[in-house]
Amino acid sequence: MAPRRVMVAMSGGVDSSVAAALLCEKGFDVTGVTLKLWRSESGCCTAADADDARAVARRLGIRHYVLDYETEFREAVVVPTIEGYIAGETPNPCIECNRMIKFRLLIERANALGCAFLATGHHARISRIACGGHRLLRAVDQAKDQSYVLYMLGQEELASMLFPVGEMTKDRVRAEAARLGLRTAEKFDSQDVCFAPDSMRDFLEREAAGALVPGEIRDAAGAVIGTHDGAALFTVGQRRGVGAPTGRRVYVTEIEAGDGVVKVGERGDLDARSIRASDATWVSGVPPELGAPVEVKARYGAHPVSGRLNEIGDHHFRVDLDAAVWAPAPGQALVCYQGEELLGGGTIRSWSAFAQPGVESAADRVHVGDEPVHRQTPCSRNWRH
Numbered sequence: 001m002a003p004r005r006v007m008v009a010m011s012g013g014v015d016s017s018v019a020a021a022l023l024c025e026k027g028f029d030v031t032g033v034t035l036k037l038w039r040s041e042s043g044c045c046t047a048a049d050a051d052d053a054r055a056v057a058r059r060l061g062i063r064h065y066v067l068d069y070e071t072e073f074r075e076a077v078v079v080p081t082i083e084g085y086i087a088g089e090t091p092n093p094c095i096e097c098n099r100m101i102k103f104r105l106l107i108e109r110a111n112a113l114g115c116a117f118l119a120t121g122h123h124a125r126i127s128r129i130a131c132g133g134h135r136l137l138r139a140v141d142q143a144k145d146q147s148y149v150l151y152m153l154g155q156e157e158l159a160s161m162l163f164p165v166g167e168m169t170k171d172r173v174r175a176e177a178a179r180l181g182l183r184t185a186e187k188f189d190s191q192d193v194c195f196a197p198d199s200m201r202d203f204l205e206r207e208a209a210g211a212l213v214p215g216e217i218r219d220a221a222g223a224v225i226g227t228h229d230g231a232a233l234f235t236v237g238q239r240r241g242v243g244a245p246t247g248r249r250v251y252v253t254e255i256e257a258g259d260g261v262v263k264v265g266e267r268g269d270l271d272a273r274s275i276r277a278s279d280a281t282w283v284s285g286v287p288p289e290l291g292a293p294v295e296v297k298a299r300y301g302a303h304p305v306s307g308r309l310n311e312i313g314d315h316h317f318r319v320d321l322d323a324a325v326w327a328p329a330p331g332q333a334l335v336c337y338q339g340e341e342l343l344g345g346g347t348i349r350s351w352s353a354f355a356q357p358g359v360e361s362a363a364d365r366v367h368v369g370d371e372p373v374h375r376q377t378p379c380s381r382n383w384r385h
Helices: 014-025 047-060 070-086 093-112 170-179 200-207
Strands: 002-009 029-036 063-068 115-119 124-128 134-138 215-218 224-228 251-256 261-265 271-282 293-297 305-312 316-326 333-338 341-352 365-368 371-374 380-382
Touching: 002 014, 002 093, 014 029, 014 047, 014 115, 014 170, 029 047, 029 093, 047 063, 070 093, 070 200, 093 115, 271 333, 293 316, 316 333, 316 341
Parallel strands: 002 029, 002 115, 029 063, 215 261
Antiparallel strands: 124 134, 134 341, 215 224, 251 261, 271 316, 271 341, 293 305, 293 333, 305 316, 333 341, 341 380, 365 371
16 A cells, blocks of 8 residues: 555545645645535535536646445435434434545545545544544634534544645635635535435425324423424424414424424523433544543534533443533434544433433433433433434
8 A cells, every 4th residue: 555645535625625735735646536426416516516626636637536426325324314304303414424435435445546545625633642543633723623523533544534624724725725726716615415405304305205294293281283294394493494373482392203293392491401422432442531521512513512421331421511502403413522632422312401410320211222311301301212
């Protein structure tokens, strides 16, 4: 394997374009690849994006290939996303794309091509420490930090990853692209899900119409106050489009997918002080110590909130918070940091309105498989486990 050979995942955006350019300037033997994941004319991963990536590769004088992973993407990302919404969750398809496609299949392809590294345009940093391990850090540009969607990376992946723009601000990235004459210098960042460029509701109505069953909207007391066209069309914390004629603002507080019931309440009903996550992964390969102080994010653009890891299992953890996190949605990621370092994360499963310091007693928990689960109490919100 050539130590200076690197594969760059080129999305057709400015960040990955500059990542490829910087590696060229550092003397790497660079090969650019663009993923064909979905047939779409808007959002990310379009034919126009592939054209932009190809033009940048031509400008840089590097090889460029388009890799067709449409079948793998549908099986590993799209289908589980649909299933998650049907189950009443709010999946994050970008995280699953990173986990299953970009940092699994692409690393395998890079290795097959004799590349020592896979590089992407993510705004995050990797710190290689003296003992040979690796730390995953927030980006220099906090406003563009993308470490949240990279929490599943472990030591094996980080050893073969490069994030060339993680040390740069977005303005500097664009300035570099302009200096190099790259056509992506002023290209807008895509915020859309590639397979749902209009809206997730439109996508689900098209792709999962058979699973959309009309049901009831109920208030906190259990009274029926409206109807809906399918529980999968809602997400926890949603206000717009709820369709409950209450005369006041109400928010989705709970989705009982099995019964087709969407529950609504006041904004304050969604303040969480304890959050439980499953499918946990830790960057170092081992979890932090029980009781360790952390800052957590329960959604991509959220500000971190401090708390403590007061329960840690083989594949789950619980964080008790110093301040409320609003509307943590089952299916989204709960990601743990200490300062600028990302420790790991998992998938949100349940939350409580009250912090529960210390280790819970067995009387306060039931178990489903190896997952401890709160018993339902009047002061908690516990949904799907």
